[in-house]
Amino acid sequence: MIMVQGEVSGKVYTEPFSKGVLSRSLTRAEMGPNKAYAFASCIEAKLKDKNLSLITIDELVELIVDDLRDEDPEIAEKYIAWRQIKKGTEPLIILIGGASGVGTSSIAFEIANRLGIRNMISTDMIREVMRKIVSKELIPVIHESSFTAYKGMRVPPPPEFDDVLAGFRDHVDTVSVGIDAVIERSLKEGISIVIEGVHVVPGFIKQELIEKNNVVMFVLTLQDKEIHKGRFYSRCRQMWARRPLQRYLDNFFAIRKTHKYFESQASKFDVPAIENIDVVTTIDSIIKHITETYGGINDVKK
Numbered sequence: 001m002i003m004v005q006g007e008v009s010g011k012v013y014t015e016p017f018s019k020g021v022l023s024r025s026l027t028r029a030e031m032g033p034n035k036a037y038a039f040a041s042c043i044e045a046k047l048k049d050k051n052l053s054l055i056t057i058d059e060l061v062e063l064i065v066d067d068l069r070d071e072d073p074e075i076a077e078k079y080i081a082w083r084q085i086k087k088g089t090e091p092l093i094i095l096i097g098g099a100s101g102v103g104t105s106s107i108a109f110e111i112a113n114r115l116g117i118r119n120m121i122s123t124d125m126i127r128e129v130m131r132k133i134v135s136k137e138l139i140p141v142i143h144e145s146s147f148t149a150y151k152g153m154r155v156p157p158p159p160e161f162d163d164v165l166a167g168f169r170d171h172v173d174t175v176s177v178g179i180d181a182v183i184e185r186s187l188k189e190g191i192s193i194v195i196e197g198v199h200v201v202p203g204f205i206k207q208e209l210i211e212k213n214n215v216v217m218f219v220l221t222l223q224d225k226e227i228h229k230g231r232f233y234s235r236c237r238q239m240w241a242r243r244p245l246q247r248y249l250d251n252f253f254a255i256r257k258t259h260k261y262f263e264s265q266a267s268k269f270d271v272p273a274i275e276n277i278d279v280v281t282t283i284d285s286i287i288k289h290i291t292e293t294y295g296g297i298n299d300v301k302k
């Protein structure tokens with residue numbers, strides 16, 4: 001049996017070489033599952049040829065990267081980026097925001113999967129818990145959707161303010177308290193998490209949290225209104241979908257206003273705004289940003 005030697009928090013451990021474990025990490029770099037398994041089998045054969053009984057993780061990675069570069073340089077680069085993120089010494093908190101329907105939940109799921117992050121929460125769920133705690137009489141805006149929150153405002157905004165955006169800001173401001181709490185708890189426990197939804201808006205999360213290098217935020221956009229509208233149709237086609245299409249189409253104008261607000265807040269707070277046209281391009285772009293800002297850093301700003 002070939003043993004692999006790694007290190008966690010200064011403690012050395014060994015575990016048997018597993019083709020399954022290696023192929024899973026290769027699929028996270030976007031190699032097809034069959035190819036990944038075949039590649040992992042080749043690596044195992046090489047180790048056997050060398051008569052090795054023990055190899056360190058770093059030596060193994062070097063071998064993998066060398067072979068990957070010959071086999072598929074693009075996947076080799078993705079694998080290196082993934083390793084770099086994994087080597088970070090702090091938990092990674094990824095925040096993905098965007099107007100309703102732009103794809104935050106789909107992309108969050110893919111990102112969590114790619115990075116092997118086991119925790120994911122939708123801000124809709126945080127809001128749902130808050131709704132049970134805070135009555136509709138006390139804070140009516142959170143009992144509405146983000147784009148209809150203006151209907152719940154106890155005092156209408158002055159005429160010079162856009163009512164949809166005034167309601168949206170109130171709504172987001174309240175739910176952001178819950179998001180702050182999830183981030184704080186994740187940092188305290190040392191768990192990586194992806195937090196996604198319409199309530200992840202630049203400028204609303206506590207500054208001291210967002211300033212940390214291991215807390216990264218992204219905004220998803222869809223410039224083309226028709227593509228955006230199409231996403232509500234595709235969402236409703238899923239068998240288990242319970243949210244009525246018509247509601248989102250009726251409020252599409254208001255949803256687009258929030259979309260514009262996301263764009264302006266992202267630009268104001270220097271948060272990457274990523275066009276979510278194609279899943280693979282979106283994921284690659286997010287991973288690239290994370291690698292550049294977080295990957296491999298050991299000195300996290302406190």
Ligand SMILES: Nc1ncnc2c1ncn2[C@@H]1O[C@H](COP(=O)(O)OP(=O)(O)O)[C@@H](O)[C@H]1O
Pocket residue numbers: 098099100101102103104105106107231232234235236276277278279282
């Ligand atoms: N990049 C993409 N390309 C094609 N369809 C997408 C993409 N991102 C999301 N979708 C689809 O758009 C719909 C809305 O996405 P969803 O993730 O539910 O949006 P949100 O959570 O932002 O409301 C879903 O049917 C989803 O499969």
Ligand SMILES: O=C(O)[C@@H](COP(=O)(O)O)OP(=O)(O)O
Pocket residue numbers: 099100101104105124144145146147197198243
């Ligand atoms: O408040 C909102 O804008 C939407 C966000 O949900 P997503 O479309 O982002 O999933 O929640 P709703 O009230 O429709 O359940």
